[in-house]
Amino acid sequence: MAGYATKVKRDIARWVDEGLIEAPLGVRLSEDIERNGGSVVSFGTVLAMMAASLLAAAILIFIASNWEAIPRIARVAMLFLAILAGYLGGAVLKLRGQNAFGEAAWIAGAAAFGGSISLIGQMYHLSGDEAQAVLVWTACTGFAAIALRSGPLTVSAVLLAAGWMIMSAAEDWSATSLPLYYPLVAIALWAISFWTASVAARHLVLLSLFLFALCLYVRNESLDIAAVLAVLSAALFAWSKWYPQAAERLSGMGAGLTVHALIGFLVAMSIFQWALVEEDGFLAASIVTMAGIVAALILAGRDNAVLRWTAYVAFGFQLVFVYLVTVGTMLGTAGFFLVASIALAVLAFLIMRVEKRFAGQSRRVAS
Amino acid sequence: MKRNWLLPAALIVALVQIAVLASMIAGRTAILRNGQDVVLEVQPVDPRDLLRGDYVTLGYNISSLSRDIFTSPENGIEGEHWVFVRLQEGENGIWQPVAARLDTPFEDETPAGQVMIKGMMTDAWRDQERLSVVYGIERFYLPEGQGRQIEADMRQREFRMRVAVAADGTPQIKAFLDGGTMLYEEPLY
Numbered sequence: 065m066a067g068y069a070t071k072v073k074r075d076i077a078r079w080v081d082e083g084l085i086e087a088p089l090g091v092r093l094s095e096d097i098e099r100n101g102g103s104v105v106s107f108g109t110v111l112a113m114m115a116a117s118l119l120a121a122a123i124l125i126f127i128a129s130n131w132e133a134i135p136r137i138a139r140v141a142m143l144f145l146a147i148l149a150g151y152l153g154g155a156v157l158k159l160r161g162q163n164a165f166g167e168a169a170w171i172a173g174a175a176a177f178g179g180s181i182s183l184i185g186q187m188y189h190l191s192g193d194e195a196q197a198v199l200v201w202t203a204c205t206g207f208a209a210i211a212l213r214s215g216p217l218t219v220s221a222v223l224l225a226a227g228w229m230i231m232s233a234a235e236d237w238s239a240t241s242l243p244l245y246y247p248l249v250a251i252a253l254w255a256i257s258f259w260t261a262s263v264a265a266r267h268l269v270l271l272s273l274f275l276f277a278l279c280l281y282v283r284n285e286s287l288d289i290a291a292v293l294a295v296l297s298a299a300l301f302a303w304s305k306w307y308p309q310a311a312e313r314l315s316g317m318g319a320g321l322t323v324h325a326l327i328g329f330l331v332a333m334s335i336f337q338w339a340l341v342e343e344d345g346f347l348a349a350s351i352v353t354m355a356g357i358v359a360a361l362i363l364a365g366r367d368n369a370v371l372r373w374t375a376y377v378a379f380g381f382q383l384v385f386v387y388l389v390t391v392g393t394m395l396g397t398a399g400f401f402l403v404a405s406i407a408l409a410v411l412a413f414l415i416m417r418v419e420k421r422f423a424g425q426s427r428r429v430a431s
Numbered sequence: 432m433k434r435n436w437l438l439p440a441a442l443i444v445a446l447v448q449i450a451v452l453a454s455m456i457a458g459r460t461a462i463l464r465n466g467q468d469v470v471l472e473v474q475p476v477d478p479r480d481l482l483r484g485d486y487v488t489l490g491y492n493i494s495s496l497s498r499d500i501f502t503s504p505e506n507g508i509e510g511e512h513w514v515f516v517r518l519q520e521g522e523n524g525i526w527q528p529v530a531a532r533l534d535t536p537f538e539d540e541t542p543a544g545q546v547m548i549k550g551m552m553t554d555a556w557r558d559q560e561r562l563s564v565v566y567g568i569e570r571f572y573l574p575e576g577q578g579r580q581i582e583a584d585m586r587q588r589e590f591r592m593r594v595a596v597a598a599d600g601t602p603q604i605k606a607f608l609d610g611g612t613m614l615y616e617e618p619l620y
Contacts, residue, residue: 188603
C-alpha cells in the first residue's frame, strides 16, 4: 500500500500526457489522492519517524542516566518540555508543509509521554502494573490521534493497545488478567481510524483481534473460541464478497478485508488442527481448512492478488503440516523430501494454472 | 483545508498529557505528605540476584501472610484478588500484620494504632499455610553503580523501609534505612 499514491499519481501524469484526461482533472485527482491517502507511508516518512523516536529515546535516556545529578523538579520540567516541544513543533512543521517531519515530531511527543510515565514510576519506586501504564499511554496517544487527526498516531495507539493486551495476558495466563473488553477498545480505535483516515491502523486492529482470539484460546483452551472466530471470519468474507459497498463503507479497506477474513479463518482452523493433532477430528479440520482456502480462492481470488498469494502460502503450509502429522512419522526424512518435492511441484503447477486463468478472465472482463 | 486549528489542538494535546503526568505525581506526593508512616523489615526475595538493571527487588516481612490472620480464609482462590492487611507496630519498631481480608476492605474502622495497607495476591491459594502478597513497593531504584554495594550490605545487615500509606491502603516508599541510618530519603518532588 505504501506506493499506492505515488503509483496512481504517476499514472495520472501519464494519462494527462497521453491526452486521456484534461490537465485540470489530473490536478484535481492528484489532490484527492493526497487528501485521502492519510495512511500512505513513504520510506522517507518511516525514516523520519524512526529518527524522531530515536531522538525521544536519547532525551529520555539522558534524563534517566543523569537522574541523581538533576534536581527532581527540573527532571520533570524537562520531560514536560519534551512533550510540549514534540506536539507544538509537529504542528508548526505541518503548517509549513513538512508533513512527514510533523508527524514524526508528534510520534516523538507520544514517545516522550510514555517514557515520562516510566520515569515517574522510577521516581516513586513503583512496581507492578506495567500493563496499566501502557493502557494510560494508549489512551493518551489515541486522544492525540483524534485531536491532531494523525494517521501515524492512530497506528501507534493500535500498537500500544495490542501491547497492553499482550502484557496483561502474559502476567498470568490462567487468571482473569486478559482484558475481555479488548474488542471494545478495538472498536474505538476502528472509529478513530476513520476520523484520521488511517487504513493501516484498521489492518492492525483486525490482526490484533485475531491475536486476542488466540490469547483467549490459550487461556480457556476452549474450541468454542476457534469456532466463533471461524464463523465470524466466514461471515466477514461473505459480507465483503456480496455486499462490497456496505463493507467498503464500514472498513474502507477494499480488497484487504477479504484477505483479513481469510487470515482470521486460518487462525481459527489452525487452533482446531493444533488442538486435535492426535485425535480423529484432525483430518476433518484439515479438510475444512483446505476447502475454505479453495473456496476463498474461487470466490474472491480473481481480482485480489494478495488474497491469492495468502491462499497459496496457506495451502502449502497445510500440505506440509497435514503430511507431517499423518504420514510423516512413517516415512522418515528422505520420504518427506520426496513427498514434499512432489507436493510443491503439483502446487506450483496449480498456482500457474490458476494465475493464468484469472489473468485470462480479467482480460475478458476488461475487453 | 483550514488548518488554524492545528496549533491550538497540539497545545491542548500536550497540556492534557502533561496534566495526566502531573496528576500521577500529585497522587504520589499526597501519599508522601498525608499518608501514615509504617516501618517494614526488608527481606531479600532472590538471594542470588537482587539487582535487576537499575533497581533492587525487595520483599518485606509482610510479603508472606500466615493463614491465621485472615478473617475468612478461602481455599481454591485464583487470579488477581486484593488483599487488605492491618498492620500494628511491634517491638523494635517494625510493623507486623495482625489481620487480613480478601477482596473488600474491613467494614469496621481501623483501630487506633493500626494502619491498613492494600496488596494483591500473587498465586493461587490452595492448601498452603502462607499467602504471597505484593504491594507495589517491591522495587527500589538506585543511582547508577550503587546497586552491588547495597546488595552486598543487605545480606549482612538488617535493612528497613519507611513507607507512607494512604487512607485507601495504597503504599508509597518514603525512605530506605540501613539499620538505623538513613540511606535514601525521597523528597516530595
